[in-house]
Amino acid sequence: MKNLMNTPQTIVDDALAGMAAVHPSLQLDAEHRVIHRAHPKKEGLVGIISGGGSGHEPLHAGFVGEGMLDAACSGEVFTSPVPDQIMAAAKHADRGAGVLFIVKNYTGDVMNFEMAAELAAAESDIEIETVVIADDVAVEDSTFTAGRRGVGATVLVEKIAGAAAERGDSLQQVAEIARRAAEASRSMGMALTSVTVPANGKPSFDLPSDEVEIGIGIHGEPGRHREKLTSAAEITRTLMDPLLAELPGEGGVLLFVNGMGATPLLELYVVAKEAAAVLGEAGIPLQRSLVGDYITSLDMAGCSITLLRLDDDLADLWDAPASTPGLTMGGSR
Amino acid sequence: MKNLMNTPQTIVDDALAGMAAVHPSLQLDAEHRVIHRAHPKKEGLVGIISGGGSGHEPLHAGFVGEGMLDAACSGEVFTSPVPDQIMAAAKHADRGAGVLFIVKNYTGDVMNFEMAAELAAAESDIEIETVVIADDVAVEDSTFTAGRRGVGATVLVEKIAGAAAERGDSLQQVAEIARRAAEASRSMGMALTSVTVPANGKPSFDLPSDEVEIGIGIHGEPGRHREKLTSAAEITRTLMDPLLAELPGEGGVLLFVNGMGATPLLELYVVAKEAAAVLGEAGIPLQRSLVGDYITSLDMAGCSITLLRLDDDLADLWDAPASTPGLTMGGSR
Numbered sequence: 001m002k003n004l005m006n007t008p009q010t011i012v013d014d015a016l017a018g019m020a021a022v023h024p025s026l027q028l029d030a031e032h033r034v035i036h037r038a039h040p041k042k043e044g045l046v047g048i049i050s051g052g053g054s055g056h057e058p059l060h061a062g063f064v065g066e067g068m069l070d071a072a073c074s075g076e077v078f079t080s081p082v083p084d085q086i087m088a089a090a091k092h093a094d095r096g097a098g099v100l101f102i103v104k105n106y107t108g109d110v111m112n113f114e115m116a117a118e119l120a121a122a123e124s125d126i127e128i129e130t131v132v133i134a135d136d137v138a139v140e141d142s143t144f145t146a147g148r149r150g151v152g153a154t155v156l157v158e159k160i161a162g163a164a165a166e167r168g169d170s171l172q173q174v175a176e177i178a179r180r181a182a183e184a185s186r187s188m189g190m191a192l193t194s195v196t197v198p199a200n201g202k203p204s205f206d207l208p209s210d211e212v213e214i215g216i217g218i219h220g221e222p223g224r225h226r227e228k229l230t231s232a233a234e235i236t237r238t239l240m241d242p243l244l245a246e247l248p249g250e251g252g253v254l255l256f257v258n259g260m261g262a263t264p265l266l267e268l269y270v271v272a273k274e275a276a277a278v279l280g281e282a283g284i285p286l287q288r289s290l291v292g293d294y295i296t297s298l299d300m301a302g303c304s305i306t307l308l309r310l311d312d313d314l315a316d317l318w319d320a321p322a323s324t325p326g327l328t329m330g331g332s333r
Numbered sequence: 334m335k336n337l338m339n340t341p342q343t344i345v346d347d348a349l350a351g352m353a354a355v356h357p358s359l360q361l362d363a364e365h366r367v368i369h370r371a372h373p374k375k376e377g378l379v380g381i382i383s384g385g386g387s388g389h390e391p392l393h394a395g396f397v398g399e400g401m402l403d404a405a406c407s408g409e410v411f412t413s414p415v416p417d418q419i420m421a422a423a424k425h426a427d428r429g430a431g432v433l434f435i436v437k438n439y440t441g442d443v444m445n446f447e448m449a450a451e452l453a454a455a456e457s458d459i460e461i462e463t464v465v466i467a468d469d470v471a472v473e474d475s476t477f478t479a480g481r482r483g484v485g486a487t488v489l490v491e492k493i494a495g496a497a498a499e500r501g502d503s504l505q506q507v508a509e510i511a512r513r514a515a516e517a518s519r520s521m522g523m524a525l526t527s528v529t530v531p532a533n534g535k536p537s538f539d540l541p542s543d544e545v546e547i548g549i550g551i552h553g554e555p556g557r558h559r560e561k562l563t564s565a566a567e568i569t570r571t572l573m574d575p576l577l578a579e580l581p582g583e584g585g586v587l588l589f590v591n592g593m594g595a596t597p598l599l600e601l602y603v604v605a606k607e608a609a610a611v612l613g614e615a616g617i618p619l620q621r622s623l624v625g626d627y628i629t630s631l632d633m634a635g636c637s638i639t640l641l642r643l644d645d646d647l648a649d650l651w652d653a654p655a656s657t658p659g660l661t662m663g664g665s666r
Contacts, residue, residue: 018606273351289355
């Protein structure tokens, strides 16, 4: 395995330092591995933080900026940040109206964010709400998870909740919208290759050269089954069928085709074509889309598909301006 | 080699259909493999097109939209589009004020865009200007190139020229600015792994597991030399030293750290940190930056660095709003 790094021990700190060095909109609290806005939002607006293990970039630190997060804290690769880091992120994000924690449903993350919320209650007057993202329909419980894993919906919730905070919604309102977006989302992923954690230097699992894993997790956790590599049309349908079976509500959707890291964008657009065709057959209007690498698993090849059932408010919040290194919206519209 | 595709023969058409299916701002002229704006810019503004072989996504079709290109035509993977396609793109882009061709310096592309310009003169009244991008300092002449290859500067020129056209500059002015940006740019890349063309199904070259290739081309063309995989700090310096030696002018720069396709963003930010440090040592102000996968080589792991010496006008044009699937700027500023 080959990495562009100095050492496995410094890769996270070096990358965070790189983000702060090249993006003047971001500042690094190096002690706590927190990336926060260089120019905080105005007083009286709700703060939003997220965080988790590194290795999923641009999630989460790449989504710090206007219209999305106020701060994000990074653990080691595939390892939750600890409560002190989360508490530091909350302090950077706090503008006097409370702070929303956006947490992916992995046992370590949920526990550490809960402890940070308790710390906040005990040691500060920052009011905290938490939304836990659990959108992955592939499996119930998993290597690091009780219940369903949190995956692609996290990106969408960070965008939507960020827009709600920016327009002046209260903490309870922002939390309600974040939960509504999370509950309206379903995801499933697949892998063509394993992921290699830099500190390990070898693939986390073996996948034969003619097979794919359906329902893979973003840390290489096992999915539903393995099957022979077939066409993009067949693989896309294998991902879309359970999403459509479980998607709540009615009406149009946001389609998010996410790359796991090593899959060319050319291929992601082939999947997007097939996913749009499946939606068309099902009579579901494709109202918004996002295609690219947004929640990755280091060097894994593969993709995930997320569907979010939109209502007018969620669509407006999705369309609102945002300006972050990882996702920018609303340029000249 | 594993790809998410239906067949190697359909991967380009499927991906273009996917782009048009999910991005309402884009339309596909499938006969000519041209992606163009669904809502053309207003009459009297200069049109801008680009194009080239597929496999470098989001370049070029992903940069069609407000503030960048009006149309882009796609050849087969790593194969130039033909004059008829380029002429079709020019017609989609023409708003009565002429069309700029942005061409990467590969023999096939240069020849086909020249023939298209001759076609335009003979068969239409569309005035054409051409800028040829040749920013890669790694080698003089290469597998598909006389002179220097065109790489990362292409992304920057498409953004800058697009902004000049949008503000109402004449064809000669837009062409002059595009040439100025191209001439103020220098790039060099490196590979950790080979690239695999889907139709071939095997890596284009062999690279030992402990070596990197310095000066690689975006089609896997040979670079300057191979060396042992060392630290990101050392590799970054190996790329930066020749860029700084050849960079014209004085003052601040735009730093563009580009992923070749399969390298995690975490690693690109490590390179960004090291590149910023080299600039700091050299006393060169880092004024703008871009980090991510913008001009790729399918599944190659590696990166390239581009430096663009800025002046006030180039910086303003870089900062101008843009809204394309591959690059959006100016969200909420």
